[in-house]
Amino acid sequence: MSNENLTVAMPKGRIFDEAVELLRKAGYSLPPEFEESRKLIIEVPEAGMRFILAKPMDVPTYVEHGVADVGVAGKDVMIEEKRDIYEVLDLKISACYMAVASLPSYNPNSEVAPKIASKYPNLTSEYFREQGEQVEIIKLNGSIELAPIIGLADRIVDIVSTGQTLKENGLVELETMMPITSRFIVNPVSYRTKSAEIDEMVDRLADVIAAKEGRE
Numbered sequence: 001m002s003n004e005n006l007t008v009a010m011p012k013g014r015i016f017d018e019a020v021e022l023l024r025k026a027g028y029s030l031p032p033e034f035e036e037s038r039k040l041i042i043e044v045p046e047a048g049m050r051f052i053l054a055k056p057m058d059v060p061t062y063v064e065h066g067v068a069d070v071g072v073a074g075k076d077v078m079i080e081e082k083r084d085i086y087e088v089l090d091l092k093i094s095a096c097y098m099a100v101a102s103l104p105s106y107n108p109n110s111e112v113a114p115k116i117a118s119k120y121p122n123l124t125s126e127y128f129r130e131q132g133e134q135v136e137i138i139k140l141n142g143s144i145e146l147a148p149i150i151g152l153a154d155r156i157v158d159i160v161s162t163g164q165t166l167k168e169n170g171l172v173e174l175e176t177m178m179p180i181t182s183r184f185i186v187n188p189v190s191y192r193t194k195s196a197e198i199d200e201m202v203d204r205l206a207d208v209i210a211a212k213e214g215r216e
Ligand SMILES: Nc1ncnc2c1ncn2[C@@H]1O[C@H](COP(=O)(O)OP(=O)(O)OP(=O)(O)O)[C@@H](O)[C@H]1O
Pocket: 012, 013, 014, 015, 055, 056, 057, 073, 074, 075, 076, 077, 094, 095, 096, 142, 159, 160, 161, 162, 180, 181, 182
């Protein structure tokens, strides 16, 4: 394998297992340490690679600053963070979508500047600006579905996957905003200085994705 000192930023949490599986299928023999340890930096010297394990929302930050050459980040995070990085491949893993939801009793025309709770203030503000609707955004860090139930917000903008969280909390989806999958991202300088290694990685991943799609 020709990768020389490539640092890969991986998102911990939901995306992690699927991303590791994809990399293994692409021929990178990642040690069991990936699943078993709490280490945040994992060296894979035989592949000339180093992996850093970060919070999903922080992956583009590491890549933008160049301390990681490449990384894996959700499209939601890419839209929210607006970092100066390249998004080179849709990995088509961790699929979900972003939606607007509310209590079923909520009348969308009842407020002048409705309150929208979200973990994604930038994405939310951009979306409503494009819709031409004036809103007040309330930034939360999780349990977003709580906000309309407890009276903190009129609507929420959040990720939906199975729809179970909305359903169990008595909320309904008002609008589907955008589909979300994880992306392979690259630092622009690394893309020039380590182009052979990065291109090889992108090609291998693209082959696995194409093969998976062929089977579906
Ligand atoms: N049902 C889902 N809910 C949230 N994120 C999802 C879902 N399905 C896929 N994803 C993807 O996973 C990423 C979030 O992963 P995860 O929930 O592990 O991290 P997090 O938001 O930092 O969570 P926490 O704050 O609970 O640690 C998102 O950026 C999104 O692209």
